[in-house]
Every structure is written in structure tokens, then in C-alpha cells.
């Protein structure tokens with residue numbers, strides 16, 4: 001498997017570190033509760049199919065990226081820098 | 089037909105033409121007392137113990153493919169009970185005891201071979217950690233011996249003891265550990281359950297769960313709806329998909345683990361050995377192939393196949409441990425999808441849906457657990473309370489903070 005880093009081009013998956021589902025969001029201070037934190041820390045959709053996920057180009061440009069990938073085929077749909085997505 | 093030396097002799101005289109199918113390939117009936125989803129080792133063992141220990145027989149096991157096509161037929165067949173934490177040790181020791189009596193109980197040769205499992209250590213800190221683990225095991229009634237370098241060398245003279253980075257200092261040996269023929273576990277439990285009247289239905293995929301305010305009423309399948317007031321999920325790598333049909337999100341990610349077999353060789357290694365400075369373990373099957381594996385690939389996958397970096401990593405670790413491996417050719421490799429839980433430990437529990445039970449989160453170590461998992465899951469389904477040795481495997485432990493994290497890796501499934 002190779003990942004298309006938006007900064008460095010297509011690189012071997014070995015250069016990247018996986019974090020997981022990019023749809024989970026840490027609850028804000030006003031929505032914080034034990035249940036909300038449990039959902040955030042532990043519970044995952046774990047889809048068979050399209051998933052948005054965080055990867056870190058740890059042996060490359062050190063950027064965090066969001067990759068959209070099919071977990072049934074490992075086919076990559078897209079890869080974008082994570083920062084603008086996280087800030088929005 | 090009960091298997092014995094006499095049936096074997098009689099069949100030999102008849103040229104082995106009289107053997108009957110090992111279980112009935114049943115068609116589903118419209119209603120059962122208990123539906124078990126997933127015909128892997130855990131589902132079949134659960135069905136057998138429900139029938140043999142709890143007197144239920146109106147049970148069906150629904151399998152989307154064929155029996156043995158999941159992880160029960162893909163694993164590297166290692167059994168052990170060398171766990172550290174109190175929530176785990178008694179459970180895995182029960183499993184070891186059940187393995188020891190399994191073949192007599194189910195009247196099937198599963199080739200249970202207690203050839204020992206040896207975990208190597210390469211530093212003082214690792215030795216101390218293994219000493220602690222060995223003590224915890226002995227306190228829980230399991231066996232463990234801490235070996236020094238010369239004792240390991242006497243067992244396995246061909247390892248690289250003076251590796252520049254990871255010299256071997258010794259190992260923690262569990263003599264009662266070993267390997268079991270995994271296909272025979274699936275077939276043996278299937279036959280034993282079938283003999284108790286359990287229906288085993290293959291090529292029957294569960295596509296939906298029928299749930300209302302008073303709980304579960306049955307399942308939708310590719311072969312039509314089936315009713316039951318108790319439905320038990322034992323679908324290994326597909327746990328999140330089945331749970332989603334009940335509107336539940338689990339503390340689980342599905343990951344791929346690869347395994348490898350070499351060409352057939354004369355007897356080379358008579359135990360199971362694990363490298364302590366990387367992830368690599370190896371044993372030899374009775375056919376002669378070296379069976380080995382290492383880390384999971386590390387990203388969510390339902391593809392049942394892995395990628396090359398992990399293959400390279402496994403081979404490198406193997407060479408660091410046992411340089412002679414470099415002369416041997418790999419014959420086959422494959423992958424299986426496992427439900428990696430957030431603390432690396434399993435779940436055997438009720439779900440918030442009345443009548444829906446969950447057996448999941450076995451990660452890469454659920455084969456050794458097969459008998460105890462079936463035993464405890466059957467107990468839960470029949471009596472609606474947890475078996476004492478599985479009482480820690482609760483679904484709500486993530487919310488309450490009672491996680492069972494053997495590795496101390498935190499909520500990152502690809503690190504367990």
C-alpha cells in the first residue's frame with residue numbers, strides 16, 4: 001500500500017504512522033461528560049468500506065494527513081492535509 | 089458414529105469407504121431458542137457447551153461462509169495461558185484445562201500438543217518483567233519456569249545467542265502451552281454440537297437484527313428471517329458490523345494479521361518460541377512446515393490480506409532470532425481480520441439490547457481462548473449471568489475505567 005502525501009507525493013506506507021478514524025471529535029468543554037468522553041476515546045464506527053483516517057508522515061514531511069480509504073480493498077480515494085480540516 | 093480404535097480398524101478393512109459426514113448441513117427452521125451468529129471456533133464451542141452443560145438443544149449456528157473459513161482456520165494455532173492481569177489469568181487457565189480434556193470430551197482428535205511455549209528475554213528489565221509474569225501465572229494455578237541462557241541453549245541450540253543488539257539472556261517457559269490443529273477444533277466442535285442436536289447452517293449471512301422495545305426477536309438472513317428471543321454474536325472481525333445492526337458502536341477496530349508457512353522440513357523445532365525484541369514467533373506443524381507470524385499490519389482493514397512492510401518486518405525479526413531461517417523458502421502466507429479491542433482484551437457480556445449477547449474483541453489471541461470462551465459465553469446465555477472467570481470481560485469497563493490492558497498501550501488498538 002502507498003499513500004499519496006499531499007506534500008511529498010506517493011510514498012510507501014512504511015513512512016507513515018497510523019492514528020485511526022478521523023471522524024471522532026473530542027467533546028468541547030460545554031458538552032463534556034463521562035459518556036461523551038467514553039464515546040470519543042473508545043467507541044468507533046469501524047466501517048467496512050469508506051473510512052476517513054489520520055496518518056502521520058513520520059518518516060517524511062511530518063505532516064498529519066487525512067486519507068479516505070476503502071477498508072475492504074485498501075483503495076485510496078484521497079489524501080488531504082489535516083490541519084485545515086481540523087481547524088474548520 | 090463414535091470414533092475409536094474399533095471404528096478405525098473396521099473402516100480400514102472396508103477401505104475407508106464407510107465414513108459419514110461429520111455433521112449435518114442443516115437447513116434453517118423458522119424459530120429457535122438460541123441463535124448463534126458466526127460458525128467460528130467460539131460460536132461452535134458456545135453451541136456445544138450450551139447443549140452439553142446447560143441442557144439446551146434448540147440452537148442454531150448461522151455461518152455466512154463455511155465452517156472454518158474465518159480466523160479459526162487462519163490462526164497460527166498457539167495455545168498458552170501466560171497472562172499477567174487478574175482479569176485474564178484465571179480465564180486463560182480454564183481454557184488450558186479445557187484443552188487438556190477436549191479430545192476425550194468431544195471424541196475428536198484435535199492434535200492438542202503441549203510442546204511448550206518459550207518467550208525469550210533479551211535484557212535485565214525484560215527478565216524481571218517475565219519473572220513477575222511467571223509468578224502471577226503460578227499464583228493463578230498455571231505453570232511457568234524462568235530459564236537462563238544456558239537452559240534455553242540446551243533446548244534450542246541454533247538461535248543467535250550473541251546477536252549484537254538483542255543477545256538472548258533466557259526465557260519464560262510454559263510447558264503446558266503448545267499448539268492445536270485449528271481446523272480440527274472447528275470440525276470437532278461442529279460434530280460434537282451436531283450430535284447434541286444443534287443445527288449448523290452454512291452459507292447463511294445475518295443481514296439484520298429484529299429488535300423492538302422489549303429486545304431482540306430474531307435475525308434477518310440471506311436465507312430468510314429466523315426467530316429467537318436469544319441471539320448471541322460471535323463473529324470475530326465482523327463484530328462492529330453486527331453491532332451496528334443493533335445501533336451499537338463498539339470499542340473495537342478491525343485489523344489484519346498475517347501468517348506464514350514454509351516448505352515442509354524434517355523436524356527442526358519441537359516447541360513454540362517467541363522473539364522478545366521484536367514481534368516474531370515460530371513453531372513447526374506436524375506436516376513439517378514452519379508456522380510463523382508477527383505484528384498486525386496496523387490500520388483498519390476488512391480485506392483479509394496484508395501488505396509487504398509487515399512481511400519484511402517479520403522476516404527481519406526471524407533472521408535476528410534464528411539466522412538459519414534464511415535458507416528456508418516461504419510457501420504460503422495469508423491474512424485474517426481480527427477485532428482489536430481498545431484495551432487488547434475480549435468482551436463476553438450482555439448488550440443494552442435485551443436478549444442480545446456479545447462475544448468479541450479477541451484480537452490476535454482468541455484461538456487459545458476457544459474452549460473457555462464457549463464455556464463462559466454459554467454460561468452467560470443460559471443463566472443470564474457472567475461466569476466467574478469471565479466476569480471482568482464487561483462491555484461497560486471502558487466507561488467505568490476497569491480496562492484490562494496487558495500491554496499498558498492505551499486506547500490504540502494497533503499497539504496491542
Ligand SMILES: Cc1cc2nc3c(=O)[nH]c(=O)nc-3n(C[C@H](O)[C@H](O)[C@H](O)COP(=O)(O)OP(=O)(O)OC[C@H]3O[C@@H](n4cnc5c(N)ncnc54)[C@H](O)[C@@H]3O)c2cc1C
Pocket residue numbers: 125126127128129130131150151152153154156157158159160161162163164165166167292293294295322323324325326330345346347381422423424425426450451452453454455456457
Ligand atoms: C493470522 C492469524 C494468526 C493467529 N494466531 C493465533 C494464535 O497463534 N493463537 C491464538 O490464540 N489466536 C490466534 N489468532 C486469533 C484467533 O484466530 C481469533 O481470535 C479467533 O479465531 C476468533 O474467534 P473465532 O474462531 O470464533 O473466529 P472466526 O473463525 O473468524 O469466526 C467468526 C465467524 O463469523 C462469521 N460471520 C461474520 N459475519 C457474519 C454474518 N453477518 N452472518 C453470519 N456469519 C458471520 C465469519 O464468516 C466467521 O466464520 C490468530 C488470528 C490470525 C488472523
Ligand SMILES: [Zn+2]
Pocket residue numbers: 005006007008009057060061062063
Ligand atoms: Zn509528506
